[in-house]
Every structure is written in C-alpha cells, then in structure tokens.
Amino acid sequence: MKDHPMRFTLLATAAATLLLANGAARADDKVTFATNWKAQAAHGGFYQALADGTYKKHGLEVTIQQGGPQVNNRPLLPAGKIDFLMTGNLLHSFDNVKNKVPTVVVAAMFQKDPQALMAHPGQGYDKFESLKNAPLALVAKDGQFSWWQWLKAVHGFKDEALKPYNYNLAPWLANPKAIQQGYSVAEPIYAENQGRFKPVVHLLADHGFSTYSTVIEARTETVKAKPELVQRFVDASIIGWVNYLYGNRKPANALLMKDNPEMSEAEIEASVALMKSQGIVDSGEAQAKGLGAMNAARIADFYGQMVKAGLYKPGEVDLSKVATLQFVNKSVGQDVKARLGGR
Structure with a gap:
C-alpha cells in the first residue's frame, strides 16, 4: 500500500519540530558586547569564551567591540546599538539610574x-595610612572627582x-616622594x-x-524580554573567566x-598573575557562589x-534599579574550576 502524501507532510513537520526542540536547527543569537578600553588581560575571560567556543556552545555569536581613548561605547547600550556593555565600576551604574538611563547590572566579573x-x-609608604602625607599625588581628572573625594572624606x-x-x-618616576594612581x-x-623597581x-x-x-x-528591556539570552551570556562569560584564569x-x-x-x-601573563595574587576576580563571595557574584548589601554599602x-x-x-541578582550567585563554572585545579 502506498503512503499517503499527508503522512509524509506530518512526518516532515514532526522531524522539523524535533530538530528545533533539540536546538539543532536554531541559529545562534548575534550579540555585540562592548568594553570600556582597548583589549587587555582585564578583558581576558570574555576573549576566552570567544576563542574556546564557550559562547558558541551557549548558542551565541558574539562580537567584542573595543573601547579606547577616543571611543565612548557607553551611549551605545541605551541606544540599542550594542547588547551588553562592560563598565568600570558601580559609579557608572549609579549615574545611569540617577539620570533615568534604562540599563541594569547583570553580573560583576571583578570582586575588587x-x-x-x-x-x-623605601620612602615610608608601606602602610596605606602614610599615603595621605605624600607631598605630591598624581591623579587623573575623573579620579579627582570620584574616588579621590572618598579618600578625602574617609581617609x-x-x-x-x-x-x-x-x-x-x-x-x-622622577619624584621618589610622589604617589600616583594606577x-x-x-x-x-x-x-x-x-x-626597574617594584612599586608599593x-x-x-x-x-x-x-x-x-x-x-x-x-x-532593562533586554532583561525583561529576553532573560534566557542574558542568562546564557552571563553563564558563558563566567565560564570564560574560569578557563582564562585556570586553563x-x-x-x-x-x-x-x-x-x-x-x-x-x-x-598579559604578568597582569593575570597580579589578578590572581590580588584576588581581583576570584575572591570573597565568588569563591562560594561563582564568579560574577553580587549582593544587594554590598551595593548599598558602596552607595x-x-x-x-x-x-x-x-x-x-533607587538602588533596586542598579543591579539584578537573578543571573548570578548560582555557582556556575565551579565544576570547571575544580576540574582545572583552580583555588
């Protein structure tokens, strides 16, 4: 008996549905991620996730867009020209909320x-408290109007x-009694x-x-409309950082x-060694909850x-709008870290 054409149609539809369910026929989501400076070791985990296929495994086709001295990627995020942005610290995020810019922090790759x-x-600056007595402090303009104000008020x-x-x-270098930002x-x-000397x-x-x-x-719109996409990008970036540090x-x-x-x-390797020795990426809560960890109390403390x-x-x-914890603190990458012998 001959098969009816409708039967072939139903079989083909079922097969296509199965392929889609398994992700085999799904195209990778294209994502543009912008950094705040030229490529360096401090961006290494993101480049690792791109280089070793971690983003690809998470169904993402990622383009990393560099920042630099003549490049300002910050306005591109609220304008919808990029999908994710790496920023320096929470001061940028506080400013965004204050100015009603609809962005939100979804992960913090550096704990420090x-x-x-x-x-x-050898100049008497071995203790942090002694730095306030330095006769010369070299600080860039943005630092003078941000963390220098904190140093004045608190220290x-x-x-x-x-x-x-x-x-x-x-x-x-020419003035042994000077201190400088870095x-x-x-x-x-x-x-x-x-x-030719190690600085303090x-x-x-x-x-x-x-x-x-x-x-x-x-x-904020992306977090609400595409939380699964955000989760994949955060997870893949975390695993990228674990592999970069320990693999x-x-x-x-x-x-x-x-x-x-x-x-x-x-x-680059010297910079990675400093990241490890200083606990920049993998310290504090990140050691128990995975890289990228955040908590609301610490954000409030900094504010x-x-x-x-x-x-x-x-x-x-409004600190509730600064960051969301829904994508972090899930121990993502801890199994990879254990396998690589990271600690």
Whole structure:
C-alpha cells in the first residue's frame, strides 16, 4: 500500500519540530558586547569564551567591540546599538539610574576594583595610612572627582598634594616622594619595566572602596524580554573567566594581541598573575557562589560611602534599579574550576 502524501507532510513537520526542540536547527543569537578600553588581560575571560567556543556552545555569536581613548561605547547600550556593555565600576551604574538611563547590572566579573595608589619603595609608604602625607599625588581628572573625594572624606587625604596625572609615568618616576594612581594589574608592570623597581601598591578595595568592577550592563528591556539570552551570556562569560584564569589562555591571548597589538604575551601573563595574587576576580563571595557574584548589601554599602564622599545625596539613587541578582550567585563554572585545579 502506498503512503499517503499527508503522512509524509506530518512526518516532515514532526522531524522539523524535533530538530528545533533539540536546538539543532536554531541559529545562534548575534550579540555585540562592548568594553570600556582597548583589549587587555582585564578583558581576558570574555576573549576566552570567544576563542574556546564557550559562547558558541551557549548558542551565541558574539562580537567584542573595543573601547579606547577616543571611543565612548557607553551611549551605545541605551541606544540599542550594542547588547551588553562592560563598565568600570558601580559609579557608572549609579549615574545611569540617577539620570533615568534604562540599563541594569547583570553580573560583576571583578570582586575588587583594581584602582590603586602606587608609591616608591623605601620612602615610608608601606602602610596605606602614610599615603595621605605624600607631598605630591598624581591623579587623573575623573579620579579627582570620584574616588579621590572618598579618600578625602574617609581617609583624610588633602587636595594640596593633588596634581593632574596625564597617563605618563615619568613625573612619578622622577619624584621618589610622589604617589600616583594606577590600575593595579597594569601600571605596576609598566613601572617595573621603566623604573626597574617594584612599586608599593595599595588597592583601594582593600581599604573600604567596596565597589564591584568590570560589571556587565544590559538594557532593562533586554532583561525583561529576553532573560534566557542574558542568562546564557552571563553563564558563558563566567565560564570564560574560569578557563582564562585556570586553563589554557593562549587562544584568548592571541585574540587580545590581535585586537591590541601594543600588548605582549609577557605583559598579559604578568597582569593575570597580579589578578590572581590580588584576588581581583576570584575572591570573597565568588569563591562560594561563582564568579560574577553580587549582593544587594554590598551595593548599598558602596552607595553609602559615596554619599559620605559627597557624590550623591541619600535616597537620590533607587538602588533596586542598579543591579539584578537573578543571573548570578548560582555557582556556575565551579565544576570547571575544580576540574582545572583552580583555588
């Protein structure tokens, strides 16, 4: 007996439905993720997820769009030109909520902000408390109007020592009594290369500057309409960071150097070593709850400190809109970390 044509149609439809259910026929979601600076080790986990196929395994076709000195990617997120944005710390997110910009933090890849103050060794700056007595403090304009205000309010630093830092180490290297701002996983490497000595480095995070850093922001609309997409991007980024810190990061380093030829592998590896030794990525709550961990109490604590510093007024920012915890604190990547021997 011949099969009826309708039977073939039904079989084909059933097969197509099964393929879709299994994800075999689903096209990867295209995602553009922008960073806030040129490619460097501090972006390594994202590049790792791209290089080793982790994003692909999560059904994502990701494009990483670099920032840089002449590039401002921040307005592109609320404008819908990009899907996710890496920003420096929670101050950006507070400003967004204050100004009614519809974005929200969905993960915090760094448990510690790498912002630091550097000093010359042997000059009496081994203790953080001594830094306020330095006769010269080189700080860039954005730092002067943000964390420097916190240093004044909480730790007694004085404006009299303040001079602009123009991202040139020469003035600081020439003055042993000077202190200078630095990104703790970058400037100390440059200082050692140029000055031939290891600087004294004090992380602000170790002295109460409790912001999360390298946070991932998404549009509020995306979180509401496509939570499954956000979850996949966050999970894949977390696993990328675990693999970058504890696995084979050579493929990611190659992509970093392709995007930013100014970087060398030796410099990248030195930066990774500092990230590990300083507990920038994998410390605190992240050790139990997985990388990217956040909690509302810590966000509130940091906001309270910024109120003390005079950057915001009490109640000026609705903290419930700053970040959502629905995509983190799920121990994602902990099994990968254990398998790689990370600790």
